Amino acid sequence: MAVKHDEVKTKDRILKAAIEEFIDHGFDGARTQAIADRANVNKAMLHYYYASKENMYEQAINTVVTAIIDKFGKIPAVQPQIEDRIGSVMDVYVDIFTDYADYFKIVIYEAMRGGRILKKVLLSNNLLHNINIRNFIKYFDDQVSSGKVRKVDKVQLFMSIVTQMLPVFIAGQILNEVVDVFGVKKAIAEKFIKGRKKFVLDLIMNGIRIK
């Protein structure tokens, strides 16, 4: 077997280039020639290693989805204070919405085209066991039992935590445009994002009503 030993293997360079191209343009907007250029290889190499654009896309989705879901395992399982626990969930999502924003963007692109590939990837590789909302629910039940917090729907609460962190992702994508269009000062917008976690944590714990 005549195996070449490059610094980074051609096959991997192509996949990385493909992911970048899909991030920027989605499946339909991506061009195989552009992927070849990004990877600095002849276009025929894409066919050699991945056979088709669609197959390359599936590998790309698999890679990014695996990376994102791995992050979910990073939520510290045990924490005494409910604020800390909710804060940890927020931290993980803030991390994903910043460090993995590009990967998350591909996933949204894919979901909008129908999500056929996403579904396939999620159902294989039993990736889902890492999305441990069950841990959160169990923890929350304990807190309710011990009288720390009142009883509310736990799935609804979890969704509230996650969705309220979405501005972090959205800002990363279109902050400059929002600044332009709405005439908000950039420093103000950045301060808004920086203070997001603290605000949401306070809102979830205390609400706005005066008692």
Added chain:
Amino acid sequence: MAVKHDEVKTKDRILKAAIEEFIDHGFDGARTQAIADRANVNKAMLHYYYASKENMYEQAINTVVTAIIDKFGKIPAVQPQIEDRIGSVMDVYVDIFTDYADYFKIVIYEAMRGGRILKKVLLSNNLLHNINIRNFIKYFDDQVSSGKVRKVDKVQLFMSIVTQMLPVFIAGQILNEVVDVFGVKKAIAEKFIKGRKKFVLDLIMNGIRIK
């Protein structure tokens, strides 16, 4: 002038068809032939009335953005109870995320491609005066003054209200897939969406802490 009087004018049929095609496939995935088929016209008619795919796309974005922004004007300006006021904001967004979900999808597609056209459309037609977050802020300030609610960042609060309604949109796009992939029962998922507004309103007002 020999003007034809169809039930629905060809030009309008084409734009409607284009919007549908862009909803389903985004700009890059949309096919001019598919638009012609949807509108039941010869492909040359697209060129006759709209000159290019890009121009057609710009008209489409203009139409859907105008429709969505008009909805923002529907928030009742005056309401005595803060719960009602927040509820009204939620209602408007729930309406947009259900009745205008397809339009909203185009806007997301466009934002993900960079939002150049979206920006152009928003900056022309002074569409933005309808997005009256200022009204909400003024109202909220009054409520704080009169001791009804405690003082929190108003923009943060507004974003919390809006983002927490996003599951309504997401469900409309991928509810069936979520049911498949995560093995949630469909009735449960639908109940979750139905109860979303009530839950979020309660959470925002009262938080989860026991005092």
Added chain:
DNA sequence: TTTCAGTTTAACCATTTGGTTAAATATATC
């Protein structure tokens, strides 16, 4: 009924796109 601007059609076109192939080149093993 002639006129003429507005509308529609079929056929056509240049370019782009994803994909393919045969030949050339590199590399490990013997």
Added chain:
DNA sequence: GATATATTTAACCAAATGGTTAAACTGAAA
């Protein structure tokens, strides 16, 4: 160095795509 296998390249291809054109058709006004 010979051999076999893996890798890479340039050239090529069919299909699809957005766009164009000349000619035909339509209907209201003169």
